[in-house]
Amino acid sequence: MIKEFIESVGQYCLFLKMVFRKPEKWKIFWRQFLAESEKLILSSVLLVCVISLFIGGVLVIQIASNIENPFIDRMNVGYMLREILILEFCSTIVALILAGKMGSNISSEIGSMRITDQIDAMDMMGVNSAGFLALPKIVSATLLSPLLMLLSLAFGLLGGWVVVSLTGIIGTNQYIEGIKYCYTGFYVFYSGFKMSLFCFLISSIASFRGYYASGGSLGVGTASTKAIVTISILILLFDLVVTQLMLY
Amino acid sequence: MIRIEHLYKSFAGAQILKDITIEYSPGKCNMVIGASGSGKTVLLKTLIGLYEPDSGSIWYGDEDLAAMTYDQKKKLRQRIGMLFQASALFDFATVLENIMFPMDFCTDWSKAQKIERARFCLDRVNVKGADGKYPSELSGGMQKRVGIARAIALNPEFLFCDEPNSGLDPYTSSLIDELISEITKEYNMTTVINTHDMNSIRSIGDNIGFICDGMLLWQGSRDSLDSTSCPQLRKFLRIR
Ligand SMILES: Nc1ncnc2c1ncn2[C@@H]1O[C@H](COP(=O)(O)OP(=O)(O)OP(=O)(O)O)[C@@H](O)[C@H]1O
Ligand SMILES: [Mg+2]
Numbered sequence: 001m002i003k004e005f006i007e008s009v010g011q012y013c014l015f016l017k018m019v020f021r022k023p024e025k026w027k028i029f030w031r032q033f034l035a036e037s038e039k040l041i042l043s044s045v046l047l048v049c050v051i052s053l054f055i056g057g058v059l060v061i062q063i064a065s066n067i068e069n070p071f072i073d074r075m076n077v078g079y080m081l082r083e084i085l086i087l088e089f090c091s092t093i094v095a096l097i098l099a100g101k102m103g104s105n106i107s108s109e110i111g112s113m114r115i116t117d118q119i120d121a122m123d124m125m126g127v128n129s130a131g132f133l134a135l136p137k138i139v140s141a142t143l144l145s146p147l148l149m150l151l152s153l154a155f156g157l158l159g160g161w162v163v164v165s166l167t168g169i170i171g172t173n174q175y176i177e178g179i180k181y182c183y184t185g186f187y188v189f190y191s192g193f194k195m196s197l198f199c200f201l202i203s204s205i206a207s208f209r210g211y212y213a214s215g216g217s218l219g220v221g222t223a224s225t226k227a228i229v230t231i232s233i234l235i236l237l238f239d240l241v242v243t244q245l246m247l248y
Numbered sequence: 249m250i251r252i253e254h255l256y257k258s259f260a261g262a263q264i265l266k267d268i269t270i271e272y273s274p275g276k277c278n279m280v281i282g283a284s285g286s287g288k289t290v291l292l293k294t295l296i297g298l299y300e301p302d303s304g305s306i307w308y309g310d311e312d313l314a315a316m317t318y319d320q321k322k323k324l325r326q327r328i329g330m331l332f333q334a335s336a337l338f339d340f341a342t343v344l345e346n347i348m349f350p351m352d353f354c355t356d357w358s359k360a361q362k363i364e365r366a367r368f369c370l371d372r373v374n375v376k377g378a379d380g381k382y383p384s385e386l387s388g389g390m391q392k393r394v395g396i397a398r399a400i401a402l403n404p405e406f407l408f409c410d411e412p413n414s415g416l417d418p419y420t421s422s423l424i425d426e427l428i429s430e431i432t433k434e435y436n437m438t439t440v441i442n443t444h445d446m447n448s449i450r451s452i453g454d455n456i457g458f459i460c461d462g463m464l465l466w467q468g469s470r471d472s473l474d475s476t477s478c479p480q481l482r483k484f485l486r487i488r
Contacts, residue, residue: 024353121336125354126325
């Protein structure tokens, strides 16, 4: 088990080395990059927005109903919502959701190309198959995912606002004031950085598992399950490490 | 010219190829024949470096495959055309894009040139009106022919075909045989074909190697097939 783990880490590093070779043709890389951005990032926009909208709304109700103490300013509801969203929800939780969506998409796509010899066929043309398939996905997920985090933040706050203005648990002005209270730009950077890191893990590990899938369609299934389990654990682990390093 | 010397290959303890020594010369249809599961595909994949051999060496001209660097291997592979047993067309690309794929990477041709070349290759394998279709929309036989068109797209020096005519009707099958034999002679390619199709063995096999349980038991031309004394080959050919 430990031996297996060390072996996969080694193989993963070798895989990354293959992936980060200079692309044969930048034009082709660019074309793939755009296509992958659409498939991985653009197509996740709706999911992220809807989830954030609802969670934002739910959080506002939960926080407000827990702060009954009249000595605590109701503005704190907005403030706490913002902090929860920025610090944890928009990066870590959204990344965990994306791990399922992006991860299974990537690993099953690459895995099924592996078992139908398409990757061998690419190698046989003298094309760096790992680079061609995985690099655009990894670059796109890593560079563009902070945008998803910002979007999630915006929609989370919007969800809160909708609930506040519909139910009037707190005044809309109090809510807005709370959102602006003690704003730290660094937290947004921290969250964007986490998101970027998590999406790097998602795309690279899913590509890696798919690239070395074997054993027919069952193997593709196993590969994507393995990928998502590994990714989820690593996201939580790195969340802890990065938070300790950047915020403490 | 390709030379294989004392090649051994095993998977997880199971010995698949045993002491294969053979030479393939240009301008000839070299065939590897043998029953299903005898190791033909493994031999071909080892030959092109997709599998690492356990021992033995493979020479392309005077270059040793095992001693090649990554870049040298890449250069060599651009001179190789390969048809996989299951065609291995790219799902994400149309027929035309599939054939243009190697050109995209290995040439600086303009788009019009690439399309012209792709159409020419498709014409040679007798596929018409499928340019914009995706592989999943084609029949198995058509996929095979598109696979051949892709393999010859860059006029390779070495052409490897893994069962080029399995799953084709007899007519198309003989067309494919003729095509392969024709381009082999025309461009002086070194062609290696895996097959168990009796018709193609007898019609185009210039240099035939018979593999049984991973061992090369017999080698010769199509004319000497019937006079063989190798019992396994006689059984394979159903000569009594
Ligand atoms: N990747 C692999 N891992 C383990 N065993 C393998 C692998 N590839 C092939 N084998 C084994 O090697 C043997 C030879 O297989 P191969 O595919 O070369 O047969 P073949 O001669 O091409 O047969 P067919 O005519 O059916 O294509 C089989 O017993 C197969 O189980
Ligand atoms: Mg085979």
